[in-house]
Amino acid sequence: MYLPNLKRYVKAKSLEEALELLLTFGEKAKIIAGGTFIYQMAERGLLKDLEVLIDLEDLGLNYIKFQDDGIYIGALATYRDIINEEKLRRPETASIYKAAKSISTMQIKNVGTIGGAISISLPYLDLPIALCSLNAKLRIKSSRGERTVEIRDFYKDYLKPGMESDEILVEVIIPIRKRNKSLSNFAKFGRTKFDFALVNTSVNLVLDEEGRIEEATIAFGNIDRTPLIEEKIVKLMKGREFNEEVINEVAKEVPSIEPYESPQAPSWFKRKVCKVLIRDCLMEVFNSRGIK
């Protein structure tokens, strides 16, 4: 790895030790989880000043816990841990499972972590989009204390998460309020099945007894420089019956902003992909209703 100034690689024995090291070395220290992004950034010469790497692997943060009020996922749970957890394949969290499944290659899935994918803050990653649609919360710790933040308020810009240099993301909380009425899904468009997304989308719907839409959250990735949550669409959907007509209307309305130009595709193309993708994603939910 091209880390010319790296002096120490510490496998932290406790979270306190990791937080203290972060406080002492500030910008010169970085957290390493799976290490895939650290490697990619190092090879691009972006971490020339890095002196300390703090590995969180031994802290036992790779759990996935199911409780009455939600699902608690440790920041060090790998994509593979998420795929292997069968309880996450239920309709209310299917988007997380699908997002983890579509990430990159097998070798990356085996080491990449949910915490890494969130805190790197890149707009085309899959897990953050799925988590945005599920209104996930992030538990962040520092030596000053602890705070919980909504994932939709977390992102600032490309490679700029809403975290100070002395903070560590320790846990992702997915609130599940209406277990039997929530439906979620994730869809992605990329050059190949295992490539990064050109556009990805995730939806979460809560239906009432009559099949009307009670709540809806729709998120898009790689349209804006941070995850895009479509608020306007939600107003259009609320209270209406969930059918093909609504789905077509939604597809017409998105995305609400002009997509930024990617090296892989111009803005107009991404806009078109958005419309097709959200339609497919919602139709899949529509067709699978009742099969639980």
Next chain:
Amino acid sequence: MRIRVKVNKGEQELEVKPHDTLLTVIRDYLGLLGTKKGCDSGGCGACTIIINGKSVYSCMYPAIKADGKEIITIEGLELNGELSRVQKAFIDADSVQCGYCIPGAIMSAYALINEKLSPTEEDIEEAFSGNLCRCSAGYTWKKAVELALKSEKQREF
């Protein structure tokens, strides 16, 4: 820093630098040249090895992270001087052209077979998702996995 790793059944104690990757350790420190350096940026899969039963890119795996773990490289597959069933299956299925990607591909196949005895077509595709073959021999890897599984089942009887 000193690390202790188990490489192909033998314990090793090594002095490594903080920025060393596991690929550097395997090729340069241990001299196990079966594991190849391809793109060196986590995309081609020629450097695939197995750590604690899971396939990973050794080119982007920090050496110190491997401390206390169990590593299998392509050299560790043979049994008493004979090729393993996965390696034999790759030969029988005619899955090799230039051969550069093959050590990595075999490690991915080995990880898959050790985990699932009856993988679906999708499982096989996913297992090889991180291995590139530019000679197009990659299309026959699926056949190799099926052959290896067959020989595994035959041995049971």
